[in-house]
Amino acid sequence: MEPLEMYDACTAALGDFVRGAGFTDVVIGLSGGMDSSLVAVMAVDALGTDSVHGVMLPGPYSSESSLTDARALAANLGIAADTVSICEPFEAFETVLGRACGGELAGLAAENTQARCRMVCLMALSNAHGWLLLNTGNKSEAAMGYSTLYGDTAGAFAPLGGVYKTDVFAMARARNRRAVEAGDVGPIPVNVFVKPPSAELSPDQEDEKSLGIDYATLDRILVAAVEHGRAPEAVAAVLVAEGRETEATRRLVDDVLARTAANAFKRALEPPYPAAAFYE
């Protein structure tokens, strides 16, 4: 499926889900990253500007440029974008959980607590205003379990849940191009395309470093193995034919597929997503 076709299919599914659930409005955590930016554009296309509520939730490791990018996106879309800091609630959790967590709230527990603080804030707004929370996860992250259970896995519907991260970027480029061709400004700021994807849950965190693989390679492995049912040896052989080292490539493919299998439990707890056959 072409990126713009994917974009339109995800947007239509989002609109159908929200209306079908009896809601008019949605709330989205705007991180300044690509996933939440594209979901916000889709929501505006599906539901209209006044029905989309963005919230910036900066934490201890959020960069100033993330806030700038989130604000620029909201301004381009003409949507409301409130700011709710998670620093105070996170510090409270550091205080109350430190002893019970072995002296201090650190490492993975500290990272995931930030994602869960954001979820608590977003769900409070959902309950207070009757806005449905949109999930911003994609299929690459879901395969690898690269998300926080009961944190950023929250939400009623995941418009990007059926597409891999490289296609999220392709859809975003296509949607911006459509705007420019119509004489409008592309809604997603240029900086969102060029900065490395990051969860910003610890200092200098970058997705591809944490995952141990770049998204382009990860997605090629997942599409070949998961979508097209190719055997691990066949998937590795394609990459080796391009000049990659044989043993390391086999280990990489096996590792990705083992992690995908091990994270089935997390995918089972994630929200529904568009059912379109994106990769046939």
Ligand SMILES: Nc1ncnc2c1ncn2[C@@H]1O[C@H](COP(=O)(O)OP(=O)(O)OC[C@H]2O[C@@H]([n+]3cccc(C(=O)O)c3)[C@H](O)[C@@H]2O)[C@@H](O)[C@H]1O
């Ligand atoms: N088989 C099984 N069946 C049912 N539950 C199972 C389970 N195995 C583990 N669990 C449970 O799952 C827990 C581990 O899951 P979880 O708490 O989520 O933690 P975990 O998967 O270990 O960590 C989440 C990772 O995602 C990253 N992240 C978070 C947020 C956003 C993004 C992003 O860029 O989008 C990335 C974060 O930096 C971290 O590396 C275990 O403590 C256990 O309670």
Ligand SMILES: Nc1ncnc2c1ncn2[C@@H]1O[C@H](COP(=O)(O)OP(=O)(O)OP(=O)(O)O)[C@@H](O)[C@H]1O
């Ligand atoms: N500082 C933040 N302000 C508001 N929402 C946030 C913030 N950080 C994370 N979120 C929410 O949690 C989701 C997962 O965030 P994270 O940055 O960890 O992952 P991501 O997959 O790289 O997403 P994105 O590409 O949107 O940044 C985001 O898409 C967003 O909805």
